[in-house]
Amino acid sequence: MANIITLSVVALCLCAMVHCWGKDGHIITGNLAQEYLSDKAQEMVQDILSKYEGPDGARFKQLGPLAPYADVLRESYPWAVTYHFINVEKDQKGFVPKINCPNLHCLFGAINNYTKIMLDKDSSDFSKGTALMFLTHFFGDLHQPLHVAHKSDKGGNDIKLKLNEDWFTRYKSSNLHHIWDSDMLYQFQRVEEKPNTTHVVDYIKNNLVNKQALDKYGKVDDLIAVSDESLNLSLKVAYKRALDLDLENFPISYYDSVIPTVLNQVMAGGLRLSAWLNYIADEANAGAENHNCVICNVLGRMMSRLNVL
């Protein structure tokens, strides 16, 4: 028993140190998505989760706790590791299928696969649970700007920096990728005295989810444009504003200038994931009659852009 406790503590610490968006970003995205599901989608998610047990025996009732799970399972699904991010070359301004999705082996190929698994009535309970688990995670990652970033510096992982004394995690050696994954949301929780993710979810719901946000993020037409949006933010906000600053004594002014973008991206990921699951639930419940299959159209456009219909 003592050993099990020690091991869990070690595992938790490792997770906090490495990257486990970070764990908070994923949980917040998942919780937000859960709040904006249609009744049909709530039912679908509840049904899938009640029949799903992860490879390590974990069980889930809600999307929030499920969202970071793909990072815990990296070793069980080694081939999926490269789908957590999109590497771009320095001269790229947007997604180029030939470079970023050779033979459909990219995040979008995976999203297509997992969405189809969820739509297929014959998929096993485990397959559907796995598909929901990956979709929930990937929608989060796709919105962390530095997950769509330069290959040459590993999405900011090679841009080392030291947080100055004004950060709660002061004097910490970190890197640009990691502060977007974790430090920024940690700082927000401490500054706003919102020590847990539930409070951040409430903050976003009460302050950021307005009609404009729902109109913009409450639907998904073009998933590849979402990665271009992240790339734009990584170039124009994440890298650009950091590289003007002293990396050896990294100032809190960076946090002040980018935290609105961080919160907006977490919200956008949650609302879009919710929209995606709503489309899937509509289709899973649709009868044989002629109807407009939104999710089929969105996937169809995405796959034709990736060049393989």
Ligand SMILES: *[C@@H]1O[C@H](CO)[C@@H](O)[C@H](O)[C@H]1NC(C)=O
């Ligand atoms: C999608 O599924 C196909 C068929 O099972 C598989 O060959 C392919 O590797 C998968 N692609 C991705 C990106 O997961």
Ligand SMILES: *[C@@H]1O[C@H](CO)[C@@H](O)[C@H](O)[C@H]1NC(C)=O
């Ligand atoms: C987070 O805050 C909520 C609402 O105040 C509370 O119900 C919950 O127990 C807290 N969770 C943790 C892990 O402290």
Ligand SMILES: *[C@@H]1O[C@H](CO)[C@@H](O)[C@H](O)[C@H]1NC(C)=O
């Ligand atoms: C990204 O920025 C480019 C200009 O650099 C612009 O043409 C494009 O519309 C932007 N895309 C998105 C999705 O914001």
